[in-house]
Amino acid sequence: MTEITGKPLSPAKRQFILHWGEMGARWGINRTVAQIQALLLVSDVPLTSEDIAATLHVARSNVSTSIRELEGWGLVRPVHVLGDRRRHYESLKDMWEMFRIIVDQRKRREIDPTLDVLRLCIAELKQAPAERYTRERLEELLEFFTEVDIIYRDIRELPLPVLRSTIKARGTVRKLLGLKGHKK
Numbered sequence: 001m002t003e004i005t006g007k008p009l010s011p012a013k014r015q016f017i018l019h020w021g022e023m024g025a026r027w028g029i030n031r032t033v034a035q036i037q038a039l040l041l042v043s044d045v046p047l048t049s050e051d052i053a054a055t056l057h058v059a060r061s062n063v064s065t066s067i068r069e070l071e072g073w074g075l076v077r078p079v080h081v082l083g084d085r086r087r088h089y090e091s092l093k094d095m096w097e098m099f100r101i102i103v104d105q106r107k108r109r110e111i112d113p114t115l116d117v118l119r120l121c122i123a124e125l126k127q128a129p130a131e132r133y134t135r136e137r138l139e140e141l142l143e144f145f146t147e148v149d150i151i152y153r154d155i156r157e158l159p160l161p162v163l164r165s166t167i168k169a170r171g172t173v174r175k176l177l178g179l180k181g182h183k184k
Contacts, residue, residue, distance in 0.1 A: 009055070013042050017056070032058055033066040037075055037091060046079045046088035074101045096160050107152055111145060118142040 009017070017038040024034025035056055040047060049067060053060045067089055070076035075098060081088050092098045118138055125135035155163065174180070 013039075016042060030066065030069070032056070032062055033069050036063065036066045037070055040070075040076055040089055040091035041093075043090070046081060046090040048084075048086045048088050050086075052089070073105050094160075096164060100156070100160070100163075103152070104156070107149075111149060111152070115142070115145050115149065118145065 008014075017035050020038035020041075021031040021035035024037075025031045035058075036052055039052060039055060047055075049060060049063045052058075052067075053063045056063075067076060071078070075092050076089050077092070078087050079090050092101070118141055122135060122138050122142060125131045125138065128135075158166065
């Protein structure tokens, strides 16, 4: 991996980009998509698709497809650079907003369909008395996912500054509840 200026990426940037790609793959995200997002996250200037392809040593077509996916998630946006007609891209820089977007997308892609399938299966199982055990297990699962969904919506409605403050106050809350603190 080399930076757009032709000099090698620093070891820290290289390690972060490679790690982010590995983590993305573990989360079901294409490795290249995650690496592009990581590169843009640590880049202090917007990059063109050509810059990204050269830096990560990936095909330009792969970069285009990956950029579209990242734009669809809302994690990357195109920007204009004065004097250059090419399209440049930059990553969302606010970590809190990025986390919120990722959680929103994962909920939409994973939790919502699971809730729908559970409701459908339970409705079908109500017509099958012999499947009582299965229905009860799925009802417990539905109750769990419904509660998670409610907590998600409650947290999602908090303005980002309030969410940041709430999370930073976790030590105080733990003390009030008599819980032991976590080490960093």
